[in-house]
Amino acid sequence: MTGMSGAADGAGASGAAGGGAAGGGAAGGGSPARPPVVEVRDVRMHFPVQRQGLFGSRREVVHAVDGVSLTIDRGQTLGLVGESGCGKSTLGRLVAGLYRPTAGSVRFDGLDIGALSGKDLRALRRRFQIVFQDPYMSLNPRMTVGSLIGEGLAIHGIGRPSERAARVAELMDLVGLRRDTVSRYPHEFSGGQRQRIAIARALAPEPELIVLDEPVSALDVSIQAQILRLLVDLQQRLGLTYLLIGHDLAVIGNMCQRVVVMYLGVVAETARRETMFQAPLHPYTRALFSAAPIPDPVSERVRRRIPLEGEVPSPIHPPSGCRFHTRCPIAVAQCRVDTPPLRAITLAGRTDADLVACHRADEIAAGTLPMPAGTVRPGDVAAAAPAPMSATPTTRIPPAGGSAQ
């Protein structure tokens, strides 16, 4: 791939581009024959909205995705993490070809999705699919399992109708659905089984890439694990490439080779999984880690959380400079003015493939920054196996001021 950080643009958010070659080293020489499965270059997605004001309505723009670059190599899983409104689902839909980007490009196997239309686009669409979060909403309640799974085959004209039935049965086996349920309706299934239907449906046209938009967030934990195992198994058997969108760092960390952390439409940090989990550098990434629950009371007692002040600002008027500065515990004057570029930091264990967009990343990496109380230091999370220390419970909410007594 070509240089990914020089995404010059006039909008003041230059360098907010994220990305890097997934899986260190593999991208360099070797065989330039095949481009990465997905190559997103400085993509923007702006939605116009009508806002009712006192003196009539105004047109405004939601900056849902504002200059993001990333690549996903064949057979890999890229994790996209962030909280509600960070733009991760919009980015997923851009990659799945469901939106045309306002600016920038999304390439699938070297082909610019935005430049295609009609028959060409439809032919390409067959090769990437999407699975949505809520299997209660995403399956047509009036279609049987068989027709839900077979619909993609019919749309893309794959096989004769007689062959399709056999293919549907095969897909049901593949995702662990009983064949004799083929003429049942979605409401007769549990959440986990519905998600299996959605996965079978996505697999039907034999795609190379599947965008998984929070595929297990709506499921019980024991069922979550079943679905995640299924996804891993399918990836190994079929050589699939995944873009996994989620908010649960633990799920992402155990599924992906590479992780991208988004905040308000831009990339805050992107790194190989091990780096991200052992030495996250962006204060927002660290706050996310510090909030991830660990099912072990001993670990929970010694952990410190990073409190985030206030709420995620509006993507209609994103903050100037670093978008995270309004909530960042270590923001300085420069953060309000200059947009931090994504850059590599020299630190043991980090490579040029590990990028962070923070003005103070060097200080954080060097450990010279007086981080506020409650900070998780690199490695704390990774080393949180039973290591009892003097236990003081974490409390961040100021006491109730006596009023509730």
Next chain:
Amino acid sequence: MATPNDERGPVLEVRDLNASFFTRRGEVRAVRDVSFSLRQGETLALVGESGSGKTATAMSILRMLPGKAKISSGQILFEGQDLLGLSNKQMSKIRGRHIGLIPQDPAASLNPLMTCGDHMTELLGVHLGMKGTTARARAIELFTAVGIPEPERRFDAYPHQLSGGMRQRVMIALAIACQPALLLADEPTTALDPTIQAQILELIATLSREMNTATILITHNLGIVAGVCDRVAVMYGGRIVEIAPRDPLFAEPRHPYTRGLLDCVPRVDRLTAGEFQSIPGQPPDLLGVIGGCSFAPRCAYATDRCVDESPLLTPPTTDHRAACWNQGHLGVVPA
């Protein structure tokens, strides 16, 4: 506020509770012989999957089961008084006043046409007879207590003007407004982002500690309660299958289902290459009678006895009890 006093009886004692939903397919026994008690200031996590009976148990305590459901037997002693013997009118004086509820989805629980202040002053008026400026002042005090910034301004805000986390703070303020002796939180953070989830759970823990309120925290994820509860009760198929103080439950789970649930939770501190532990199979169908242990069909340790005989919580007199015939020798999976 009273000080903790172990000599006093439990705030809540649920004895042999059974509740059923009557559906077209027949009677679904959602809660089966559930017994537990809760002391002042104690937080119990009630953990289980969809359909395990955890919400039905909580709704039974509030007597807010939907119309097609009925409590068939048992006792729910709240401060010594059996709630099941009260009239609806008596019950409505307890709900919201002595027992607070924090629901899963705050958006669905707040009236979109009422401001946050309206909700609060109505509640304070009905239960405590507060009016006018007194009620307003108290409302703002409570909003401050739950960490709502600019409480005076938020007093006049409608629910849709607040974020999910802020709405949940309003719900918490409403739930604690009358300083209830018992607080029920039904998956209070499931709809929220992770950083907000951590904040809300800690807020609930802090408030229950400060007010010495007994709290039941309902969740499907054992992972999130490790930092914020005193005891854990794990439910499966309508029954409590294990109940224990927090640390021993996490360190030495005795029921195979509890262990399975713990192993299912992916961890940020243990990276694997896509190796997810799961519990095979599906939760049981609660229609009609289940002979034997309801977990047996999914259990790696199950023997003939498990299929035939239903295990009771043992050893009965201790604080760590599990309903499993094989709890003495977990760890040795029969080949």
